[in-house]
Amino acid sequence: xSKHHGEIYRYVLRVTGxxxxxxxxxxxxxxxxxxxxxxxxxxxxxxxxxxxxxTNLCRNHFxxxxxxxxxxAQVSVGARERQEEGPEHVALGREVGQVVxxxxxxxxxxxxxxxxxxxxxxxxxxxxxxxxxxxxxxARAHVxxxxxxxxxxxxxxxxxxxx
Amino acid sequence: xxxxAKSCVEIEPDLVAAATGEAEPAQSRRVSDHVGDCxxxxxxxxQYRTIDHEVGxxxxxxxxxxxxxRSRERLEAxxxxxxxRLVAYEIFPSAFxxxxxxxxxxxxxxxxxxxxxxRMAIKExxxxxxxxxxxxxxPGEVERFHRELRDYxxxxxxxxxxxxxxxxxxxxxxxxxxxxxxxxxxxAVMSYRGLACEIGRPEAVRATAQALRWNPxxxxxxxxxxxxxxxxxxxxxxxxxxxxQRLLTLEGVPTVRKRDDFEVQRDAMxxxxxxxxxxxxxxxxSVDPFPRGGVLFSVRxxxxxxxxxxxxxxxxxxxxxxxxxx
Numbered sequence: 001x002s003k004h005h006g007e008i009y010r011y012v013l014r015v016t017g018x019x020x021x022x023x024x025x026x027x028x029x030x031x032x033x034x035x036x037x038x039x040x041x042x043x044x045x046x047x048x049x050x051x052x053x054x055t056n057l058c059r060n061h062f063x064x065x066x067x068x069x070x071x072x073a074q075v076s077v078g079a080r081e082r083q084e085e086g087p088e089h090v091a092l093g094r095e096v097g098q099v100v101x102x103x104x105x106x107x108x109x110x111x112x113x114x115x116x117x118x119x120x121x122x123x124x125x126x127x128x129x130x131x132x133x134x135x136x137x138x139a140r141a142h143v144x145x146x147x148x149x150x151x152x153x154x155x156x157x158x159x160x161x162x163x
Numbered sequence: 164x165x166x167x168a169k170s171c172v173e174i175e176p177d178l179v180a181a182a183t184g185e186a187e188p189a190q191s192r193r194v195s196d197h198v199g200d201c202x203x204x205x206x207x208x209x210q211y212r213t214i215d216h217e218v219g220x221x222x223x224x225x226x227x228x229x230x231x232x233r234s235r236e237r238l239e240a241x242x243x244x245x246x247x248r249l250v251a252y253e254i255f256p257s258a259f260x261x262x263x264x265x266x267x268x269x270x271x272x273x274x275x276x277x278x279x280x281x282r283m284a285i286k287e288x289x290x291x292x293x294x295x296x297x298x299x300x301x302p303g304e305v306e307r308f309h310r311e312l313r314d315y316x317x318x319x320x321x322x323x324x325x326x327x328x329x330x331x332x333x334x335x336x337x338x339x340x341x342x343x344x345x346x347x348x349x350x351a352v353m354s355y356r357g358l359a360c361e362i363g364r365p366e367a368v369r370a371t372a373q374a375l376r377w378n379p380x381x382x383x384x385x386x387x388x389x390x391x392x393x394x395x396x397x398x399x400x401x402x403x404x405x406x407x408q409r410l411l412t413l414e415g416v417p418t419v420r421k422r423d424d425f426e427v428q429r430d431a432m433x434x435x436x437x438x439x440x441x442x443x444x445x446x447x448x449s450v451d452p453f454p455r456g457g458v459l460f461s462v463r464x465x466x467x468x469x470x471x472x473x474x475x476x477x478x479x480x481x482x483x484x485x486x487x488x489x
Contacts, residue, residue, distance in 0.1 A: 005231070005234070005235050005238055006231045006235070009227065009230070009231045009234055009235075010227060010231070013227060013230075014221065019227075019230055022230070022234070023230070023233075023234045023237070026234060026238070027234065027237060027238045027241060030238055030242065031238075031241060031242065031245055034242060034245055034246070034249070035245070035249065035297075035299050036299075038251065038301045038303070038304055039301060039302060096213060096217055097217045097220060097221075100214055100217040100218060100221070101221065104218075104221075119183070119215070119218045120218060120221050144176060144179055147179050147183065147211060147214060148175075148179070150214050151207065151210045151211055151214060154210055154213070154214065155210065
């Protein structure tokens, strides 16, 4: 089971952007999985199940984080600046890979979770939908919206003049 | 502000699918036809392909290898710790009320008669709050033990050969008492005093009884086969002796009601004196009716199954106890 730890770590890191969170949440994923794996049917898709646990933990993590922020109103200036900075600005003068990486980190959470699961880890939409508690079609729509946002950011403009 | 052509808006999902390798052949054809005539969409198509390529790079296995290895090391240590703490349990109905069976990786560590039902019952279980234990209900995990226990309670089997985990024993002394109790054969009884002698602590009769009161593995570690020197059942699992009497009756041990307790009919059982290899009739002049450290057998066959011979003086083989004496 823990052979999947590397990719769960990378998944959480891509979603949270912090090594400490990736460390904590990836470990927590496997501890939870270890407690519950015996109740899984033998033909269950273990990998998708681990991603679902990690996804749930990520969502709880961000929920808790926003609660803490509200409670203490301690959003750092740097963080706020990063949030306020529109995706269209980041394309300027940076490598495409870096930009993609940065934009992925700024996608709305559901889109980010769906996008990373699909495009980085290759999970099918059915599994992604289950992890996000939505339909496979909604999962596909999240990925589509994420790709559109990334492309627009690369383009450097929200609305592009078209023929 | 310029408006996108309707055809460009409509083709976008197909275009994204085609650029990122998820398109059906029909979608790919539509996109190919469209981008041939629409330079902005061709540009978009190229951008999506670039994104797809870059995202593919993000997925490369080598990245963060050191951090992953460090995290994995910590995970292994935490899993090791969890594995040692994790206990799977299940609750089963039985003729004796709800019974909880819990097991660790080492073996069965708790068989418990529950008071009450459902959530309240588990709240009062010894598993709740036991230090160093994380109890998880896992359907099917202790099924084998439940099946064998049911067979035992229905009289279909006489032995429960389970791997045991004595971690809930309260002390090394308690553990020693439990291990000695586990050796008392089916259909036999021993006194608390006899058991104390057996473990080399003849003065610790009450402590021995307390160890059995807290027996975490009743039935499997047959504390119901330990009775008072007078023959009275005395107590069972910290409560009334009704269950103890039922278990002894199931094993063929004759009992009679005595006020609010039961008593084993010692004069209807074969006697094995400590250190002896021959079993006797209860009337044999060479033994006490219930010698210290001795064992009483309900049936000759059970004594002989332990490798014992009939006494040459009283000849229980020639004068077996009759069912009437039972």
